[in-house]
Amino acid sequence: MGAIVLIAGLVARLGRRYGFPTVPCYMLVGILLGPGTPGPVLIDHPEDLAILASLGLVLLLFHLGVEFPAEQVLGSGRRLFIAAGVYIGLNVTAGLALGFALGWGTSEALVTGGALGISSSAIATKLLIELRRLTNAETPIILGIIVIEDMFLAFYLALLSPVLNDSGSTADFVVDLLVSFGFLVLLFAMARFGARAIALVLNSREDELLAILMVGLVVLVAGIALEVGVSEAIGALMIGLVVSRTSLKDRVEQLVMPLRDVFAAIFFVSFGLTIDVGDLGSVALPAAVAVVITVCTNLTAGIVTARLFGFNQRAATNIGLTVLGRGEFSLILATLAIAAGLDERIGPFVALYVLVLAIAAPLLAAQSRHFARFVPDRLLRSRYRYVRAETMSTSCTHQDQMHYTETDIDVCQECVDIGSTWVQLRLCMKCGYVGCCDDSPHKHTSAHYEREHHPVIQSLEPGADWQYCYVDEILVRQPLGRASSS
Incomplete structure (x- = not known):
C-alpha cells in the first residue's frame, strides 16, 4: 500500500506539471498496478483497502459540507438558480437517457445520470486559477453553479439510497425514500439549531484533540447513516454542513484538508484497483458517446447562462467548458453502484469517462475562445468581433x-x-x-x-x-x- 500511494503521489506531481488534475492520476495508478491489468500487481485484493477508502470518501464529503457557503447560495438570486437548474437538468437528463438507451436498467440509469450530471468542483476551481480567470465576470456564476451542484448532490444521494438498497415493493421504496429525506431534514435541523451543541462537543484549544474529536464525530454520523439505510456520503456531507455553522469552521477546515487529501487519494487508487482493463473495450463506445453528449450539454447550458446574465460568446464557452470535468462525485456514485451489486460495466464506464474528460476538459477550456466563434450572434445579441470574442472581466x-x-x-x-x-x-x-x-x-x-x-x-x-x-x-x-x- 505504501508503494502504490507513493507512486500515485509521484505520478500526480508529474501530471500537475502539465496541468492535469490529480484525481485521474490516482485512479490511473490503481488501474495500472491492480489485479485487472497485466504486469506488476502491488495489491491483489482491493477489498484490503476498503476501510481506508471509505474513510477517504467520508472525509471528502465532510470537507465539502464544511466549505459549503449556504448564505452565498441563498443570496445569489433567481437567475443563478435558473442557470444551475438548466445545467444540472440538461446533464442529468442526458445521463439518464444514455443509461436507458444502453439497456442497463433503472438503477444503473440513475447512477449514469448522476455521473454525467455533476461536475468536479476541484477540477473547475483549479482551471479558473490556472487559466487566470478569477476576475472574469462569469467566474462568480461558475462558482455559484458548482456550489448549487454540491447542494443537489445531497438530495440526489438521498434519492439514490433506497434504489441502491434494492427496496422490494413500492411501499418499501417509499418508506426508504422517506427515511433518506427524513435523515436529511434531521441534519438540516441540526445545522440550523444544534450547531452550538456540536461546537461544545468538538471544542478544544489543542489541534490534536480537535482533529480526533472531529474524525470520531464524522465517522459516527456516517455509520449511523449506513445503519438507517442512507449512504455514508450523505451523513458525512450533512455533518460537515452542521460544523460549517459553528465558530470552529476555519480550524476544522484547516485540519481536515490534509487528512482529506491523503485518504481521498487512497479512495481514488482503490477505485482504480477494481477496474479490469479487459472491460474497458466493451464500454469504450458508450464512454465516447457520453463525452460528446457532455460537451454539447455543457456548451448549451453555458449559452443559456450567458443569455440570462447578459454575457458574450466568449463568456458562454468559458462557463460551459470550465465545468466540463468530471471526477470525485462521479467516482463516488460508481463506487456506491459497485457496492450495491449493479451492472459490472458501470465501474469501467465511469472510469473511462472520467479519464477522458480529465484530459479533455483542461485542453478545451484553455481554447474556449475558438469555440466562441461558432456561437451564433442571434443567441446572445453580440454582433461585433471584440464584443463576442473578448473575455468580460x-x-x-x-x-x-x-x-x-x-x-x-x-x-x-x-x-x-x-x-x-x-x-x-x-x-x-x-x-x-x-x-x-x-x-x-x-x-x-x-x-x-x-x-x-x-x-x-x-x-x-x-x-x-x-x-x-x-x-x-x-x-x-x-x-x-x-x-x-x-
Whole structure:
C-alpha cells in the first residue's frame, strides 16, 4: 500500500506539471498496478483497502459540507438558480437517457445520470486559477453553479439510497425514500439549531484533540447513516454542513484538508484497483458517446447562462467548458453502484469517462475562445468581433475614469460634418464624446482614442450594456453587486 500511494503521489506531481488534475492520476495508478491489468500487481485484493477508502470518501464529503457557503447560495438570486437548474437538468437528463438507451436498467440509469450530471468542483476551481480567470465576470456564476451542484448532490444521494438498497415493493421504496429525506431534514435541523451543541462537543484549544474529536464525530454520523439505510456520503456531507455553522469552521477546515487529501487519494487508487482493463473495450463506445453528449450539454447550458446574465460568446464557452470535468462525485456514485451489486460495466464506464474528460476538459477550456466563434450572434445579441470574442472581466484598472454613462447625443457629429453615415454609436466614458463604431467607414471612436487616449467606451445601442477598454483590451463589467456610476 505504501508503494502504490507513493507512486500515485509521484505520478500526480508529474501530471500537475502539465496541468492535469490529480484525481485521474490516482485512479490511473490503481488501474495500472491492480489485479485487472497485466504486469506488476502491488495489491491483489482491493477489498484490503476498503476501510481506508471509505474513510477517504467520508472525509471528502465532510470537507465539502464544511466549505459549503449556504448564505452565498441563498443570496445569489433567481437567475443563478435558473442557470444551475438548466445545467444540472440538461446533464442529468442526458445521463439518464444514455443509461436507458444502453439497456442497463433503472438503477444503473440513475447512477449514469448522476455521473454525467455533476461536475468536479476541484477540477473547475483549479482551471479558473490556472487559466487566470478569477476576475472574469462569469467566474462568480461558475462558482455559484458548482456550489448549487454540491447542494443537489445531497438530495440526489438521498434519492439514490433506497434504489441502491434494492427496496422490494413500492411501499418499501417509499418508506426508504422517506427515511433518506427524513435523515436529511434531521441534519438540516441540526445545522440550523444544534450547531452550538456540536461546537461544545468538538471544542478544544489543542489541534490534536480537535482533529480526533472531529474524525470520531464524522465517522459516527456516517455509520449511523449506513445503519438507517442512507449512504455514508450523505451523513458525512450533512455533518460537515452542521460544523460549517459553528465558530470552529476555519480550524476544522484547516485540519481536515490534509487528512482529506491523503485518504481521498487512497479512495481514488482503490477505485482504480477494481477496474479490469479487459472491460474497458466493451464500454469504450458508450464512454465516447457520453463525452460528446457532455460537451454539447455543457456548451448549451453555458449559452443559456450567458443569455440570462447578459454575457458574450466568449463568456458562454468559458462557463460551459470550465465545468466540463468530471471526477470525485462521479467516482463516488460508481463506487456506491459497485457496492450495491449493479451492472459490472458501470465501474469501467465511469472510469473511462472520467479519464477522458480529465484530459479533455483542461485542453478545451484553455481554447474556449475558438469555440466562441461558432456561437451564433442571434443567441446572445453580440454582433461585433471584440464584443463576442473578448473575455468580460472585472479587472479593468481604468474604472475610475468612467464619468459618463448616458448622453442625449444620437449622432456621430464628425460623420455629419463630412456628410458620411455610420453603423452604431459609442460613448467615451471619460469625456462624453460620441462617435461611430469600428464597423463604420471612418471609425471615429477609435480615432478619438488614438488622439486622446481615453480608455473606456460604452455602446449606445438599445439593449447593449457592454463597455470596452482599449488599454486592457477586454470587455468591462462592474463587479457583481456594484451599481454603475452615473
